[in-house]
Amino acid sequence: MASEIKASVSQAVKDAMRAKDKERLGVLRVVMAEFKKIEVDERIELDDARVLAVLDKQIKQRKDSAQQFQDAGRPELAAVETFEIDVISSFLPSPLSDDDILSILKQAIAATGAESMRDMGKVMALVKPQIQGRADVGKVSAQVKSLLG
Template sequence: MGLKAQITEDMKAAMRAKDSVKLGTIRLITAAIKQKEVDERIEVDDAQTQAIIEKMIKQRKDSISQFEAGGRQDLADIEKAELAILSAYMPAALSDAEVATEVAAAVSTSGAAGPQDMGKVMAILKPKLAGRADMTAVSGLVKAALTKA
């Protein structure tokens, strides 16, 4: 079953269970998917669906930090609940050690000599790690590895 089909089935289950938080979050996902399909006149696949969800997760994380900084814990809690639901649709995250191993392998295979080669290394890592690791953290690891080299 594809990711889009899984989301649709989960929406039906949330409707039956009268789970308004989950239903609302899943409706946000389907709306974002439909928006992309209409805008680009395409049928999104699982990778594109994951990219949409990953973007929504990043938005929720940013919102949580802003709400907590502004003293609005009630709104931060709502965003955290949505974040938990969105995260369930992403593949299992890699551990820090696995990410470090991937970074080291990418640096050696790309032949990167210094920070100016960061783009080459990130081009190798992005398809492998997208959705499975925080790419901002990966970028920091790559930068650290290349400044040592």
């Protein structure tokens, strides 16, 4: 099943070309190249879940870079990374509220019968596809630890 998100990124590339928006176009081309690389390497067509995982990874890399640039006293480079984060984030679905996340976690804990930290992997395996691209996986992982701990 082809990804609607990937199709919208592809359309955004065309729109940026027409608008001669070089900065936005550059970011979108990097994202499309990452999609293509995965499709060629693994001989698959990306679905929405995989596309969201790629977008999440791209955003995380840029957040790390922006923080390093900020720490190094290079705010102009950090601003570039922040711009790229904004462009990529525009393709993510709307974020989940804290209540929604808590509800998903409680359902997953009940469904897996998790009782302790040993069961965290089972819970995260069930939760991750539901929150991908809609919540920070690291923060959700911390919430799971507190619920199971």
